[in-house]
Amino acid sequence: MISQLPLHGISVISLEQAVSAPFTSARLADAGAEVTKVERPGGDFARGYDKVAAGQSSYFVWLNRGKKSVTLDIASKEGKSKLMNLISTSDVLIQNLKHGSLAKLGFDLNQLRENFPKLIICSITGYGECGPMSDRKAYDLLVQAETGLCSITGGPDEPARVGISIVDIATGATAYSAILEALIRRSLTKRGAQISISMFDVMAEWLTVPLLNHEGGHPPKRIGLAHPSIAPYGVFYTNKGPAVLISVQSDKEWVDLCSKFIGKPDLGVDPKFATNVARVKNRRETDAIVADAFKKFDSKRATYLLKKASIAFASMNDMDTLSQHPHLRRISVETPNGMVSMPAPAPIWDGESRQFGPVPELNGLEPQNGH
Numbered sequence: 001m002i003s004q005l006p007l008h009g010i011s012v013i014s015l016e017q018a019v020s021a022p023f024t025s026a027r028l029a030d031a032g033a034e035v036t037k038v039e040r041p042g043g044d045f046a047r048g049y050d051k052v053a054a055g056q057s058s059y060f061v062w063l064n065r066g067k068k069s070v071t072l073d074i075a076s077k078e079g080k081s082k083l084m085n086l087i088s089t090s091d092v093l094i095q096n097l098k099h100g101s102l103a104k105l106g107f108d109l110n111q112l113r114e115n116f117p118k119l120i121i122c123s124i125t126g127y128g129e130c131g132p133m134s135d136r137k138a139y140d141l142l143v144q145a146e147t148g149l150c151s152i153t154g155g156p157d158e159p160a161r162v163g164i165s166i167v168d169i170a171t172g173a174t175a176y177s178a179i180l181e182a183l184i185r186r187s188l189t190k191r192g193a194q195i196s197i198s199m200f201d202v203m204a205e206w207l208t209v210p211l212l213n214h215e216g217g218h219p220p221k222r223i224g225l226a227h228p229s230i231a232p233y234g235v236f237y238t239n240k241g242p243a244v245l246i247s248v249q250s251d252k253e254w255v256d257l258c259s260k261f262i263g264k265p266d267l268g269v270d271p272k273f274a275t276n277v278a279r280v281k282n283r284r285e286t287d288a289i290v291a292d293a294f295k296k297f298d299s300k301r302a303t304y305l306l307k308k309a310s311i312a313f314a315s316m317n318d319m320d321t322l323s324q325h326p327h328l329r330r331i332s333v334e335t336p337n338g339m340v341s342m343p344a345p346a347p348i349w350d351g352e353s354r355q356f357g358p359v360p361e362l363n364g365l366e367p368q369n370g371h
Contacts, residue, residue, distance in 0.1 A: 005032025021096035023172025029066035066357030241299025260309035
C-alpha cells in the first residue's frame with residue numbers, strides 16, 4: 001500500500017455548487033488534495049436534490065466525499081476577509097458561481113493571479129467569459145439542448161435528455177484534467193495559471209463527430225438504441241428472455257455473424273451488405289435480417305452463439321441489474337447519516353488500497369470578527 005497520495009500537500013479552495021465543480025474537487029480530494037468547500041449560508045443547493053442516500057442527496061454524497069466544508073457569507077466584509085485568507089494559502093482555486101459574481105464581490109481573478117502568482121485558478125461557466133450568452137444561467141439540460149445534443153438523442157419521434165448529468169460530469173472531468181496539467185507545469189515553471197472552462201465548449205467538442213457529419217452533408221438522425229454510422233448495431237429481441245444489444249464493428253465480423261449466427265453465409269459477401277457503408281445505406285433490411293435470426297433463439301442460446309462467433313454484445317440492463325452486477329465494484333463512504341455504499345472510482349492502482357474521506361455536514365456560518 002502506498003502511504004502518500006499523488007496530490008498530498010496540495011491545498012484547494014472551491015466555491016462550488018451543483019455538480020461540475022464539485023465533481024472536479026472530489027477527484028482532487030480522492031487523489032490526496034486538501035479540499036475546502038466554501039458553501040453559502042444554507043449550504044450548496046445540491047444538498048436538497050433528493051433524499052435517497054441515507055436521507056441525504058445522492059448528488060451531494062457522491063460528489064463531496066473527502067472535503068472540509070466551511071460556510072461563509074462572502075458578501076459580508078468578514079466573509080470576504082476569511083475567503084481571501086483561504087485563497088492566500090491555497091494552491092488551487094475552483095469556482096462555478098454565476099458568471100461575474102466573484103468580480104462583483106471584489107475578487108477579480110486577474111488581480112488574484114497577480115497577487116498570488118503560483119495560484120492555479122479554474123473558473124467554470126455556462127457559455128464562457130465573453131460572448132452574447134455569457135451572462136445566461138446554464139444548467140445541464142439547458143446546455144444539452146443549446147449544443148444540439150438533445151437533437152441526436154432519443155427516438156425518431158422525440159428528442160430526449162441523456163439520462164445522467166452528462167454536461168456537468170464532462171465539464172468536471174475536463175476541469176480536473178486541466179488542473180492536473182497546470183500543477184505539472186507549475187512544478188517546472190513555478191508559475192500558476194488561470195483556466196476558463198465553459199460547459200458549452202466541453203459539450204460542443206464532444207459533439208465533434210455529429211457536427212462534422214452534419215457539415216459533411218450527412219446530418220445525424222435520432223434512431224434510438226442504434227448507431228448512426230454503424231450497422232448492425234442495436235437491440236434485438238429473442239423468443240424468450242431479455243433483449244440483446246449487438247455491435248458489428250467490421251466487415252469480417254459481419255461475415256462471422258452471417259455464417260455462425262444468422263446461418264446464411266452468402267449474406268456476408270452480398271454487395272448490399274458486405275461493407276458497413278452498404279449496411280448503413282440498407283439499414284432497414286440489414287436489421288430485419290438480424291432480427292429474424294434472433295427470433296429463432298432464446299436469450300441464453302443467442303448469447304452463446306454470439307460469444308462463439310466473437311460478436312460483441314451486451315444485455316439490456318436496468319439499475320436493479322447494475323446493483324447486482326458481478327463487475328460492479330463498490331466503496332463505502334462515511335456521511336453525517338451513516339455509511340453509504342456507492343460505485344468505486346474507475347482507476348485501479350496496482351499495489352494501492354485507497355481510502356475515501358467522509359462527506360461533510362453543513363456547518364453553521366463562520367463566526368464574525370469579535371464574536
